[in-house]
Amino acid sequence: MQERAEATRRFLVEAAAELFEERGYAGTSISDISARSGRTSGAIYFHFANKERLALAVVEATLGTWPEMIAGVRAARGSALEKLVALSFSVARAFRDDVVVRAGSRLWMERKAIDAPVPGPFGAWTDTVAELLREAAAEGELAADVAPEAAALTVVYAFFGLHTISDALDGRALIEKRLRDMWLLLLRALQADPDPAGVLGRAAAAAGEPAPA
Template identity: 40%
Template sequence: MGIAGDAFGPQLPAGTRELKQERAVRTRERILAAAAQAFAAKGYPAVTILDVAEAAGMTKGAVYFHYENKDALALAVTDLFYRRIGELADAVEELDLSPIGSVAELLLRTATAFRDETVLQAGARLQLERQLIGVRLPLPFQGYTELITSWLARDRETGARDELPPPDTLATVLVSAFFGAQHISWVLDDRADLVERTTALVRTIIPSAEEDIQLCPSAPRRC
């Protein structure tokens, strides 16, 4: 037996180690899915580890084995939120839309995800409750705003829309309006109308974007 085996006990076969790792990953995914559902439905202060354990179908001890406390769960769910936003942005960039079309499509896909996906709903609520959470969460909206600014800057380089405000100003207005709209839509209609609100928002802030919006796969079709 090698030195590692002598010091730390017999080493598991590679296949067994991989199986244990895969099982641990699936367990963490179950826990985070349950935590996201609880945070989205009840808010951070009202959620307990027991709530998460029961929703995940496991014991509190099993949850604590993977996450030391509720703050760690909140941080992990927030990380999932930003990872999902990144996936949406990557998917939009692959579409080869116009810069304004990319902006509209990203906002529309984000609206759809907020409406349909628990992780985004949980992430949004945790951001609102960030002062109540005992760990530092990533600052919201920065990367999202920077990406939209870069697309608007590319559009400005074409000189086609000189009437628009500077890219950083316009990006800030769009992101502020969108995340305000998602909050209002959540409160009034459980986000059921968020895609329509987002479409109206882009049309109102960028009136010249109508042709770009019509080419967006996620845009509601006008009758």
């Protein structure tokens, strides 16, 4: 019974995510989610007390995708900077391809319309980037004048700003190209011996993917 309930909750979260991503929080009702999911409003309320709780479940599902992704990238071969670059491409693809992640991002942007505290991703991502940059410094990869904590904030600002603009321009269709361009610029400032194209190529190879074009 517990497994069936969890499967139903996941199904409802995904159906709600589709609508939140398409229409936003204010433009989506429980009736809309009922119609999209094929479940009655009563069934939805059985699992989620209100629309706010369902929106929070979408955001929490988004945040829940990151630890496994981070662990997978960290376990791969390569330097700390290569892992940071590889992680950024994994996250970018999730934003492009995963409707729950896209919905979670939109709900965060619309958080003032939600009558409940909405957890945000930026603190955890800044900590993760700072940790990788500290490792890069210990490995001798990082330029001597780069402070990992301050640089982490800049990387996070650039990454999420890139996503916002890319979504507005073309629905993130060119996100990988734009992300490559971002790293070609940032790595010149971050690396002790700049080799941006080399880092990008090695990061892609370690992930078993073609070098980003």
